[in-house]
Amino acid sequence: MNWRGAIIRFVTVWVLMEIFRHTFTLTQFPGISWLDGAILAVVCAVIGYLADEMFGGYLSAPGRGFVGFIVTTAVLVIYFTRYVNAMHTFYVFDAIVIGAIVGLADAGVGTYLRNKGRQTDQE
Secondary structure (H helix, E strand, C coil): CCHHHHHHHHHHHHHHHHHHHCCCCHHHCCCCCHHHHHHHHHHHHHHHHHHHHHCCCCCCHHHHHHHHHHHHHHHHHHHHHHHHHHCCHHHHHHHHHHHHHHHHHHHHHHHHHHHHCCCCCCC
């Protein structure tokens, strides 16, 4: 993963946190703000980048998507345990859905960016 992949993961997590923050389930949280979403996105991007580099930085698109899913879901579940008194299955479900969407974005957009740099001769 290069810096573009980390930026894509950051933007994806941040946008999804903003979308889910305004839905019914995450509005029940007392303290998720714009800044909290940004901090969570930075943490997900940094940990995802480090996890990809731990594997040599040469993960396939499905591998990158899986790492994005696992890292994002883990970070969000750990963050949501702060609200353990009011923990509902909606919070875990939101973390899994956001993680799955980030994983799909990592796999799809990462493949697109990787193939964009290659030139094909179809003459």
